[in-house]
Amino acid sequence: MTLDLFEKFDATLDSFNQLPKGDLNPFTVKMDQVISPTEAIINGRKTILAGTNNYMGMTYNQECMNAAEDALKSFGTGTTGSRVLNGTYHGHKQLEETLKDFYDADHAIVFSTGYQANLGVIATLAGPKDYIVIDADSHASIYDGCAMGNATVVRFSHNDPENLEKRLARIRKKDPEAGILVVIEGVYSMLGDQAPIKELAEASKKHNAYVLVDEAHSIGVFGSSGRGVAQEQGVEALVDFTVGTFSKSVGTVGGYCVSNHPKFEVLRLVCRPYVFTASLPPSVVASATKALELIKDSNLRVKLLDNSMRLNKGLADAGFNVGTTGESPIAAIIIDAQDTAIAYWQRMMQEGVYVNLAVPPATPNGLNLMRCSLSAAHSFDQIDYMLEKFIAVGKELGVLS
Numbered sequence: 001m002t003l004d005l006f007e008k009f010d011a012t013l014d015s016f017n018q019l020p021k022g023d024l025n026p027f028t029v030k031m032d033q034v035i036s037p038t039e040a041i042i043n044g045r046k047t048i049l050a051g052t053n054n055y056m057g058m059t060y061n062q063e064c065m066n067a068a069e070d071a072l073k074s075f076g077t078g079t080t081g082s083r084v085l086n087g088t089y090h091g092h093k094q095l096e097e098t099l100k101d102f103y104d105a106d107h108a109i110v111f112s113t114g115y116q117a118n119l120g121v122i123a124t125l126a127g128p129k130d131y132i133v134i135d136a137d138s139h140a141s142i143y144d145g146c147a148m149g150n151a152t153v154v155r156f157s158h159n160d161p162e163n164l165e166k167r168l169a170r171i172r173k174k175d176p177e178a179g180i181l182v183v184i185e186g187v188y189s190m191l192g193d194q195a196p197i198k199e200l201a202e203a204s205k206k207h208n209a210y211v212l213v214d215e216a217h218s219i220g221v222f223g224s225s226g227r228g229v230a231q232e233q234g235v236e237a238l239v240d241f242t243v244g245t246f247s248k249s250v251g252t253v254g255g256y257c258v259s260n261h262p263k264f265e266v267l268r269l270v271c272r273p274y275v276f277t278a279s280l281p282p283s284v285v286a287s288a289t290k291a292l293e294l295i296k297d298s299n300l301r302v303k304l305l306d307n308s309m310r311l312n313k314g315l316a317d318a319g320f321n322v323g324t325t326g327e328s329p330i331a332a333i334i335i336d337a338q339d340t341a342i343a344y345w346q347r348m349m350q351e352g353v354y355v356n357l358a359v360p361p362a363t364p365n366g367l368n369l370m371r372c373s374l375s376a377a378h379s380f381d382q383i384d385y386m387l388e389k390f391i392a393v394g395k396e397l398g399v400l401s
Contacts, residue, residue, distance in 0.1 A: 024346045026357040036060055037377040042354060048382050050372045051356035055329050056220050056291070056300050057377030058251025063294065064287040068252075071286035078281045083110075084268065087279030095289045096256075102292050103227055103242060105258040109267055110285075112277050114216055114245025115141040117255030119148060120273035121212070121243060122183060126151035130179035131171050133164065133209070135195070137188055137364040142214065151181075158188075158364065161199035168207040180209035186218035186229030190363050190371065191323030192330025194218075197230050201238035212241040217373075220249030220295045221304060221329050246284075248373075250291045254280050304329055304376040307383055311374060314387040319400050323369070332358070333370040333390070333399075340397055341368035347396065351389040 019025045023043045033041040037057035038049050058064055071091060081087035092110060099108035111117040122145030126132045130151040134142055137158040146153045154171065157163040164182070171180060182204040184195045197213060204211045215228030223231030228244070230236045240261060246254040257267075268274060280288075311331045316322050323332035335341040338359055345357040348370070358369040372386070394400035 019342065020346070024349065026342065026345045029354070034059075037375050038379075038382060040354070042349070045352060047349070048353050048378075048386065050353055050374065050378075050386055052375070053217070053248040053373045054251060054375045054377070055217075055249040055304055055373070056251065056295060056298070057375045058249065058287075058291045058294070060377075061251065061291065061294065064251060064290045067290040068283040068287040071282040075282035077283070079279045081279065082275060082277055083279045084275050089279075089282055089285070091282050091285040091289065092279060095285050095292075098289045098292050099256055099258055102225070102296055103258045105242075106260045106262075107264040108256060108258045109264075109271075109274065110280065111255040111257070111274060112280055113253060114243075114247055114255035115144075116273040116277060117243045117245070117257050118142050118214060119145045120271040121241060121257045121267070122146060122181070123149035123273075124267060124271040125210070125212075125241075126179065126181045130181065131175075132181050132183060133167055133171070133204075134183045135159065135185065135188075137190075138183065139185065139189060139214065139216070140362075142183055142185075159193065159195055159200075161196060161203050164200055165203040165206070168203060168209060172207050180204075180207065181212060182209045183212045183214070186213055186215040186222070187328060187330065188364075189217050189330065190358055190367070190369060191332050192217075192328035193324040194222075194229050194326060194328065196233075197239070198233050198235045201235055205238060210240045211238060212243060213239050214243045216243070216245045216248060217329065219244045220298075221301055222327075226295045226298070226301060246288045246291075249295060250288050252284050252287045252291070254284060254288055300376040304374060307374045307376065307378050307380070310380065310383050311372065311386060314383075315390060318387070318391050318394070320390070320394065323371075329374055331372040331374065333394075335368045335370060335399060338368045340399065341370065344370055344393055344397055344399065347393045348389060351393065353386055353389050 031040045037054045037059050079087040096108040118141035126149050128150040132146050132151045133154045136155045154167050156167045201211045213230050218228035220226040222229050230239050241259045243257045246252050308329050321334040356371040358371045360366045
């Protein structure tokens, strides 16, 4: 009997097939029309978008759209090649120069997605004789970068500098000459909590380890010029590699890594996800460049954090079990039972609020979450409407007493 290659996914299919069909399936949502960064027509109804990661609202910024349109007319729809062949246009180099200026860094390399940035940099930097030490709650792209490479992978407890210190000391005792790359995130995407980068980086440097920080959910949001949590905490000098994405605050698609390491440019020759992937379309490159220029000197991050704190505080004050009470562009409610979480998502959609249903294995520690990612473009009236519906549905489903 021939083994069905899909048989290993039967449990996943069984779970998916138990979900309602059509409009109330949280994993098959279709945007019929997007009106603005904060509203869309879904199932014929105007719906507040509270789960898009569109932190700065740049998807409808007129200057970004104009830049994209001009590039589209001048350079066409795509490059049809990788960066090392025919896929480097003037705009790609200009975007990398803009990133270097944005981060005050010596080197910048642009990838076609943020996922590929983590995949490529992590898998390439650490080889068979090296170690990658990662936070246990790391994003899938970080885990996949580890799996793609040949290094020994060690996990440490989430946001725990003392546990990281123990792991590094053990590695150094066993292998004093090994290369070590410590990978952390500025803001963790599910619960929205920040990393104590200062303490984690100091522990890393004590053991001569390189530090990579993924600022995907914190670029534009934190720091005096929007570089992320490392800038906010004043510890950029302790960070060797910064990875990020254009698909959140920057409002388009793509990824990058910046560094001051003098040999960094060799990645263009040895990093497979860079060498063997078609480069970003010129229109995307142009809009990303313009968005970075705008974010650097913008006060949008103040409005975003005002919005986020209004929602996070409102949820906590109402009695919800929230993911974080600190400053974060993400607000998450922890719900014990998965069937209750699914029903919660469905009721919020019926009330005209789109949020993310996040369930295992995407979430840490098997949590079920109602996850919001807010935008600077949200109004206080929209935030208050979200709060009103969260509380009403929470009482209806017995999540709130």
